[in-house]
């Protein structure tokens with residue numbers, strides 16, 4: 001099911017999203033709907049607040065298959081890389097943002113297992129961008145006016 005993507009200015013995008021205590025049927029359905037919504041919008045990542053749900057789940061696909069992360073936390077970050085970035089909640093805008101070049105993230109998968117995801121380049125950028133959404137941060141916050 002394709003969900004409605006909320007746009008910048010919606011207060012849900014500025015909330016601290018709640019941790020997900022347990023992987024339920026509802027969460028599995030949400031993950032599937034978020035992936036459908038992301039692919040439909042030709043995005044590489046989507047966070048639950050972007051579909052109006054203030055809970056800690058993100059989906060990413062940088063061309064290597066879908067990744068679903070529940071309660072993701074960045075546990076290591078290295079290097080710096082500046083590249084362009086956009087967001088499905090801020091259509092038509094793209095800006096240079098400096099991010100860590102390599103990150104390691106710990107999260108739950110949909111089986112409730114703790115997993116680690118490591119990424120560089122676009123995957124590192126997407127992980128940082130989507131986790132920011134769970135903390136009410138948008139990429140434009142890094143751009144000096």
Ligand code: NI
Pocket residue numbers: 086087088089129133
């Ligand atoms: Ni975004």
